[in-house]
Structures are given as structure tokens and as C-alpha cells.
Amino acid sequence: MKKIMFSCLSMILTLSVFAQPTFDNSLMGTIGGSYTLTDWDATDFNPGEAGAGVIWDFSAITITGPVTVFNNVNPAATPYAASFGLATLAVTPDNTNFGYFQVTAAQYNSLGVGTPGASISYSNAETIFSFPLTYNTTNDDTFAASFVSTGVGFNRSGNVHMEADGYGTLILPSGTFTNVLRVKVEEDYSDESIGLPVPLSIEYETELYYWFMEGLTGPLFYYANMVTSSITGTTTTELGSLNPEAVVSIQNVSLPENLIHVFPNPATENLYIQNMNNIEFENIALYNMMGQSVLNQTMNNETITAINIEELPAGIYTLQLRNESGTLSKMISIE
Template identity: 30%
Template sequence: MKKIYFLAISIMAFQTMNAQITLTAANNNPSVGNSFTMNYYDANTVTPGSSGANITWNFASLTPQSTLTGTMVNPSTLSDGSNHPASNIAAEDASTGNQSYIFVDGDEYSMVGAFSPGTFRDTYTDIREFVKFPITYGNSFNETFSGTSNNIAASQTYDRGGTVAITADGYGDLVLPYGTITNVLRVKTITLYSDGQGGVPFINYEDTSYFWFNASTKYTIMSWTILNMGGFSTVKTGMYLDQSSVITSLGDDFIPNNPITIYPNPVSNNQTTILLDKLYENTQLQVIDITGKVVKIENVAATSKNITLNLDGLNKGIYFVQILHNNALVSSEKLILN
């Protein structure tokens, strides 16, 4: 069940000092049509790190174990949408059929319910808040939520209710396996809730989660969660934003580990994007075929780290993209044209 909640919350030069950022509904709430890819990692191998100002959270050693691809849709288009009338946007993982029903407005990003075919359905009458807006370092909020959880396979329904404490407890740089994302805000949530029947709780949960955001992305960049289920078991789960989603959404707040990154690669529509690690002056981009012949040359403007590369006229095959700065080779990356 934890993965379906991650589906919901996922859709939210090095500097010695970072500017404090503020998350806002306008910049951080998702819209219908947004999509993203997240990588699951083994959360038992790392800790969430320290809170505070100008922190560097280093998760460069993470290894992806599986992926989740989500798309934001109109709730009415989903099979369980009628059971969550308060939802105004939903997230669906097409590979599993898991659905998260969400309410967004100028003040919050909240869970209305969740559905996993043949497994469970959660419905909140007092919706479950994940993020309040605006939020910046040092802000904190306390909320309550209540509803029901239906174990579909066992034909059992439980009452669910609890509290959530939301705190923006740190800001700084986030280091992931493919690069560094600067100016991020970490939001910590502590959710205490219970399941029961007839007013009698029979299992208590404690969910402590950490989410890293930047000021302009519609989904969390990374998450780490530990869920204690009544003292019977403890589960840790973590995800981070795939590099493909980073390239298309983070812009100048992303510093790749390599001087250049090519996405998509392989290329299937004769157009790709070259992302530089920083702004360069007096820079040239060259495309070279496997015989060593230069087949394309472009001068790079010093005002952008993103270069749209058109490959019309080139045959399918393997090429190398080279960046030359002041006539010196900065980097060379292989490109495959399908």
C-alpha cells in the first residue's frame, strides 16, 4: 500500500550558500497532463540526513531497483473516480492500475483517497494533508484527517483517523546519482493514525517521511519514509526523480555529474536536448560520426545550458557529441540515432 501513497506525493556551479526557497501552490501543485518517472531505491541503505540551513544531502550512491511512471489525470476518467468526489486531480500508474485521488488548491496538496484493484480502497472524508502552501524553511502545520480503509480481498472495512505534523526542516543541495540539484527544501511529515472498528482501534501507525522539493517542480524530487505498523513491523521506502524528468523540469537548478547530458538518447525523432553543466562562452558543439568526420557544428550561446540539437539529414547510427570551450575539449558523449 505504501507505493500508492508515493505515487500521490511524487507528483509534487556548487554554491557555498543557498537561498531559502518557498513552495507555492502555483509552482508546485500538479496539473492534468503532467507525467513523471521515479526510481525506487533501498531505503535501508541510507538515512534522511540532518535538518537545518545550507545542508548538503548526499545520496550519490543510490542504486535504482525499479521504476514508477505516473500521469496526472482527471479523476472522472478513472475506474474508481466516483468513490472520491472531493478529488480534483488524480495520479495513475498505468503499469499497476494503482490510483491516488488528490485535492489541490491555493492552500494545500492533500490526499482524498487511494485505490489498488482487488486489494484496497482508502477514502477520506476529512482529507489527509501532505503539503500546505506557502511553505518555507521553519514553517510548521498541524492537521487531522479521518475516513475509511477497505480491504477488498477480505471484504473488511476499518475506520481510520489521525494527525499529521508538517515541518519544513531544512534547505540546501541534494546530490543524486546523476547530479546535484541546488536550492531544495526538505519537508518532514509525522503522521500518527489508527485503524479500528466501532470506535475501538486495533492497530496504530507511525509514518515519518522526508520529501525534497525545489521551487518549480510539480512533484517531489526525492522521498524517504519509515512506517511503523503497531510495533509488529517496520518498513522503509524511498524514491527519487528519474534523470529524464530532471532534465525536462529543473533547468538551472540541476548540475549533472558529467559536463554534458543527452536526453533523449537514443534519439528517434531527429531531435534531442544537450544539457550543459554550466554556462560556457566561446563554445562549440560538434557531432562526429564513427569515422571521425565532423558532420554538424553549432555555436553555443552563453545564455543557456539547454541546447536543442536537430539531427535532420543524418543517417541512423552511432555519433559522438563534443563540447569545445576555447577550442579545448570539455566532454564527449555517445549519441545513438535510431
């Protein structure tokens, strides 16, 4: 019976890994909603391969913070509404800087940004995503804008290519996420100065990678590589962010009583894990709300395993048990 149960669990996990996710225009949320991102160290990051059923293992990344909440607001209620009449959605991390978007059933279009220092309003919008968005969806577009920065006028023009180039399993410090779609966005554009005695040209080449998971607003994981070239030289900037709330809201799966029993919950000094079916687990870990690993050890696979947690700060954590077939997760509270 135990072998049958384990085989069924393995089969379910395997089938879920190869399911192909599809997204509509609610991908980045609607007015009144929000999503949360925190930074991680993207230095010399390799975004991995494209394809079907890929396993992207980024469990070794270092989360640096801070945590930022991006709010979706009504563009008409923002300070720069007059410059973005076609916008149906505005996104802001601080109620000072705003990104403006036109969201239709078929497209997610960037109309530009409004900031105290400079506003860029596209005369030709940039299509970032097209819908329905699933594996092998592609889109090509051009975009253009004119704007003023530090007293100098610029004309911007460029091309963007979007491709949903892979799906599979994403492994982060916070856990293992299945049915994840990767979308690669490549931008190639330039800013040309207007009216300067010596023309100034700035060239940009960017590669943006988004990992999306059904049921989660905004990206689960994000990486950007931006190369900027001008008369002063060439610089490369790498940025990374992830959704730290995905650990609790998505990956927190209630475990069947016939697999394990965790007690006490809340816990103060020791946490006990009772293996109800003698299923072997290779690893046990605890993650905080930031997705940072605070405990990682080999599972002894005894009937009851004890974990000392008295040195950990009070809060909500995710307990994870892993074996070759997948990951089981449960939210716990430490007081």
C-alpha cells in the same frame, strides 16, 4: 582575467546555493500533467540533517528501477469518482489504482485511494502540504476514514505533522541540484477493526521526506520510513524514489563557449572536451537517462581531454565536470 572569471562563477554558484525556494499549489502538477519516478535502494538510509544551506550528499545511492510515470487526471473520469466528490485531482501510475486529492490555494489534501482491492475515502481529509510552502512552513492536521479490506471493516484515525525543515544543495548520482527544499511529513495513525470477536489493531508510524526543486513537477527525491505494528509483530519498510528526468530537463545547463567546448556531438567512439579558459576541474562523469553513472574519472586538465565511449549504448547522456565551486553539465548524444 581568468581569475576574475573564475571568481565570478564561484560567486554565482554560492549565491544560488543559498537562495530560499518557495512553492505554490502547482507543486504536484495539474490535470493533464505528469511526473516520473524511479526507485532506488533505501536500505538503512539516513535522510541527513535539517537546516538552512544544507548539503545532502546522496551520490552513492543505487538506482534499482523501474521507471514509473504518474499521470494527473480528472477525478470525474475515474472509476471511483462517486466516492470522492470533493476531489479536484486524481493521480494514477497505471489507470487502475488512483489517489484522490483536493487542491486549494492553501492546501494539498489527501482524500484517499481507489483500488480494485479496497477503497479508502477519508471522512476527514489529510492535509499533506500547505501553501505557500517554504523553509520553516509547518502544518498539523487530523484525519479519519472507514473502509473494508478483505471483508473486514476498519476505522482509521490519525495525526499528521508537516514541516519544511531544510533547504540547500542535493547531490545525486545524476548531478548536483541547488535551491532544493526538503519537506518532512510525519504520520501517526491506526486502523481498528469493526465487529471481529477479537479486535484487530494496526499501528502506523511513518516519516516521509520530499525534496522539491522549482520548475520540476513532483518530488526530485523521496524517502519513506514506515513502521507497522500489530499482534503479529513490528515491521519496518523503507522506500526511495527520484525523478530521473531531472538530469535532462533541469540539470542540463548550456555551458558558455568561453569555458569548454565538447565535440563531436553526437559522438560514436571518442568524445573530446576542450578547456577554453584553463579552469581546473577535479572530476568528469557521464550519466545515462536513469541517472546511473556509466563513467567517472579524474580530469587531467589538459587543453583537450579525450573520453572513449565506443562501449556505451546509443542514447542521451549528461556530461558533468566538477570542481570545488560547483558542477557544469551538458547533454550529449552517443550514436
